[in-house]
Amino acid sequence: METAEIRRRWLAYFEGKGHTVVDSAPLIHDDPNLLFVNAGMVPFKPYLLGQQTPPYTRATSVQKCVRTGDIEEVGKTSRHGTFFQMNGNFSFGDYFKAEAISMAWEFLTSPESAGGLGLRKDSLWATVYQDDDAAHDLWLQLTDLPAERIVRRDEEDNYWSMGVPGPGGPSSEIFLDRGPEYGRDGGPAVDEDRFMEIWNLVFMQHELSAVRSKSDFDIAGNLPQQNIDTGMGLERMASILQGVDNLYEIDQVFPVLDRAAEMAGVEYGATQEQVASRSHPHDVHLRVVADHVRSGLMLIGDGVTPGNEGRGYVLRRMLRRAVRSMRLLGVTEPALPELLPISRDLMGTSYPELVSGWERISQIAYAEEDAFRRTLEAGTSIFDVAATETRKTGGKVLPGAKAFALHDTYGFPIDLTLEMAAEQGLSVDEEGFRTLMTEQRERAKADARAKKSGHADTGVWRELREAGATDWRAYTDLETDGRVVGLVRDGQRVEALEPGQTGQVVLDTTSFYAESGGQIADSGLITFDGGRLEVTDVQRPVKGLVVHTVKVVEGELREGVDARAQVDPTWRIEAAQAHSGTHVVHAALRQVLGPSALQSGSYNKPGYLRLDFQWTGALDAATKSELEEIANLAVRDDLPVSAHWMSLPAAREWGALALFGETYDEDVRVIEIGGPWSRELCGGTHVQHSSQIGALTLTGESSVGSGLRRLEAFVGLNALRHLATERALVAELSGIAGVQPTELKDRVSQMVSRLKEAEREITALKREQAKGATADLAQKAQQVGGVQLVAEVLPGIDGGELRAVAQEVRQQLGDTAAAVALVSTAGAKPVVVVATTSAAREQGVKAGALVKAAATALGGGGGGKDDLAQGGGQDASKAPDALEAIRAAVAGA
The missing domain is CATH 1.10.490 (Globin-like)
Structure with a gap:
């Protein structure tokens, strides 16, 4: 059975059992503790942990996952792989153990003609947590498993937790007996190579406290809502149904x-x-x-x-x-x-x-x-x-x-x-x-932890989040009144922050924008009776909680007091100009370069924008000029800017672009500029009409990686200041050159041409001088071992001329065993050239080896043939050391 068919059957079966089919989330997730989604339950964590109310009570998915902890083991074992797909079915306060066990058994053992996988019942085993009598009895009652194939195991094998206080519960795993050729008989407790785990059912029912390790914790009581979280590895099941030994051999x-x-x-x-x-x-x-x-x-x-x-x-x-x-x-x-x-x-x-x-x-x-x-x-x-x-x-x-x-x-x-x-x-x-x-x-x-959580353990933020989500009003207000619900300093909850101290403040209501989607946080003040705080950063360390990093300017701030959040209005409008400007530049890019020029990252701060996009080559001057003109035409046309909330599927159908690397909720915010010209999923702050962006001028375009380019621009007053600076510079240079600004380009071109011609003449003179000195250089040859060695520093000669001089000196030395080693210190980086005669090479003196010795002393590298070689380095002051290394190498040869 093909892997795609197993995936299709899984989703169809659970959809038929009343589950909502949820598309796989992207591999990039907004969990600060995860680099990539590494388990099927990750997108459902807010529902399983009770942080959000799920839009459904039953769900099923086939989730893309990546794990890289054992990347060095990939290929060496049959089980290690980096990308895999996890089939899962989930219940949020709906069904529990009986239904989860019954559905798992039915899907695995039903014949293929009935939509199942058709596994032999006598090849299956189940494990349960040692104290979970209910699960043990349900396996006996609801399936054809005999008691001897239902194994009890301890916390290490059959109890699930996140490793921190919170929800947990016993699990029940399903194993397949692959046969005696794979190992010993006796069930999963004896040999997990022969008895392969294919499905894990987690019964989330306990509230854990004092979690000391995976197998050492206290159970504080039962959860108010029981959940089901299951996972079946798609690749592992495909290897079984396709009769191959490992995931590398599936279709x-x-x-x-x-x-x-x-x-x-x-x-x-x-x-x-x-x-x-x-x-x-x-x-x-x-x-x-x-x-x-x-x-x-x-x-x-x-x-x-x-x-x-x-x-x-x-x-x-x-x-x-x-x-x-x-x-x-x-x-x-x-x-x-x-x-x-x-x-x-x-x-x-x-x-x-x-x-x-x-x-x-x-x-x-x-x-x-x-x-x-x-x-x-x-x-x-x-x-x-x-x-x-x-x-x-x-x-x-x-x-x-x-x-x-x-x-x-x-x-x-x-x-x-x-x-x-x-x-x-x-x-x-x-x-x-x-x-x-x-x-x-x-x-x-x-660094990542510090940025995400202000050096605090995420447990502090989860504790504050459990008290309620922040009423966040950045889209509508610049000032809000609220109450201080938490204070944190050096990662710990504190009762007060004193003048001069820096810490984190959580308000129940705030107007401050928290950094996200490439837009930096708002700046401003938090005031309270008798005190004032300067806001230096705003983050969301956990979903739904807004945290302000502050410096106490005056007054002592205590938890529970009333406070007023006041965003700097100039900061907010200039940040909105930059963010809306980014959308305009992105739309212009796609108009000029085509739909494959997709944004892959951005950074916005007041008056400045940076946009990374996927493209393989540098943009020429004409293209950059066209981009800038299209963007400024959009500003001139005063296009309406509007925000719309809708479901993620509806947004995609509407043609809204999602920024790669971001994750989104089921309901998303779409920013539209000029109708379909620009529609993007975005959580940032924006202007109301494109004309409010003001002037927009591109200041840079560069490479930031393979297939990735970066555009930078100023907007609003910053753009005008930048243009004014350039205008003043042109005026000053025109005065120095003694021409009108319109004539400056031609005058500079003439000056550069004359300078290049002068440099050519100087080089030619140096070449003639060097050639004239070859006889003198040949006379400086010294006997080193059995070889006549010329080893000199010639400043001011480039690599090409140095090679010509070395060969001319070698010719003057005739048929003797001789080597010529010259180092030039022209420019910042030294160049070394070695030429040898055939008689010297017969004695083992080879140019390539000598150049490597010299280049090592110069802090660089090089090589070449036995008769002529060239290298270079980083430190011109080491030229004498390089020649000494050559002398030593010749003596050694």
Whole structure:
């Protein structure tokens, strides 16, 4: 049975049982604790935790998920994969254990002709929590399972919690006996390779307190509402029904693996023992390729773009691991153009947006592969320098800091560094490397936590949220009256904030806009009887709660007092100008470049906007001018700006654009500018008519990653100030040049031409001087070992001229064993050239090796042929050291 058919049957079955079919949420979710959606229940957490009232009492979904904690194990085992799909059915205070067990049994065991999966009843087992008599008895009463195939297990295996105080409950897992060829008999407690878990039913019924670990907690009592949360891995079930041993061989994955094997000219099919022992590495590499190509496809499809941190880094790592694995298989040509379309065709049946967004997806993926191929070339040179430095000091271990720099700066995977080091007889300080990686991750996590929660533990914010949601009025008001419901300082609840202190304030009502959707938070004041607070930041650490970071200017603020939130009106209107301006620029982009030029991120602050969009090449001056004109025409035309609330499906049908990387509720806010010209899902503040944006001027366009460009612009008064500054600069330069502003371009062009001509004449003079000095240079040859060596610094000569001089000096030295080593310090970076005679090469003195020695001293790299080689570096002051390194190398040879 095909994977897409299992998915279809699942949704049809539970829809027939009264469940609302909920589309998969994007892999990017607004939970600050999650990089990606990693479980089917994640989109339903607010309902399961009682934070929001669900719009339905029963739901079912097939949720896209990504887990990357064990990414290094992908390909080595049959179970580790990064992307997977989780089938789930959920009840919010509706049915409970009896119905969940009954429906699970019916779906699994009903014949295929009746819409089920047709599993043999005698192959199924169930586990229940050791004290859950009710679940045990229901399995006996409602199914054909005998008592000996219903196993009781402890908290470690059959009790669910989030690891913090809150809801929890026993679970019941369903296992399939795969047969004696997979292991020992005796049920799941004996062998979970033979007895494979296929479904987990969580009975959420308890309120937990004092959670000390997964298996150590206190049960405070029963929840007011009992919920059901279940999950069945789609890929795992597909492997069972398709008769294969692992997720890499199911119909949605194997064709990519098969094509990769064909490209590499290798065969797939090692035993698990061979894979585990690495005696058949082809299979591991092929599995990595198949898994990561699909995961990369799905992540880009949901708006992730490759980057150096967070989600973008995970995507970049996956794509580069796939490309690297193909290179290890011997494939040096681009691989993704061959493999990614196969995955698109396999997954497009279930996720049609992969097909409709293919142009964007493929552009990003292919650009990343091209960038990595260049990275491999650049990083290899840097690695050579590091390896030479290590050997020069007599070492055999490449320092962890060097390996980390290769990884962090050049994107070199550690396995690539390990392999290249082994080829040169070196090992790598892996412990040092991983220590630096851990420190980097911890810094990133700490920064993220600080930004999201003001250094407070999320438990503090959940506690305040349970008291009620913030009445948020940023769309309608600049000032609101409210009450202080919570104060936090250094991550802890406090009773008061005193003058001079900084902390966080939660009001029951506020007019302050909390940072989101690329728009920074409002600025302003919070006042109370006898006191005043300066608001420096506003965030939503948990959904529904608005938190103000403040500095106490005067007065002591205590919980429970009345306070007035006052947004700076100038700040608000200028921020609204910038946000509406971003929508206008985005619409202009799509009008000029086409629908594939989609926004993938933005940043708005008063008077300034930044918009990132998906595009592979730089925009020329004519295109930027056209964009700016279209945007300003939209401002001139005074287009109406309006906000509409509607369901997410209705918004999509209406043609509203969703920003990649954002998650949305069932009801969404659509900002419309000029009717269908600009319709976007957006939670920001906006002007009421486009003319209120004011002037808009583009100030920059640049690359910020593979397939990603960035536009920057000023709006309103900031745009006018920018234009006034440029006008003053033109006037000043015109005065210096002695021409009218309209003649400045021609005058500057003439001056540049004359300057270039003068530089050419100077270069020619230097060339003649250098050639005239070749005889003198040849006479400076010194005997080093058995070789005549000329080693000199020639300032002010470029690399091309340096090569010509080196070859001329070599010719003057005739047939003797000789080497010419010249270093030029022209410009900021030094250049080294070495030329050798055939007699010198016979003695083992080779130009390429000498250049590498010199370039290492200069802090760079280089190479070439045995007779002529060139390199460079970073530090011109090290030129004498470079020549000394050459002398030592010649003496050693």
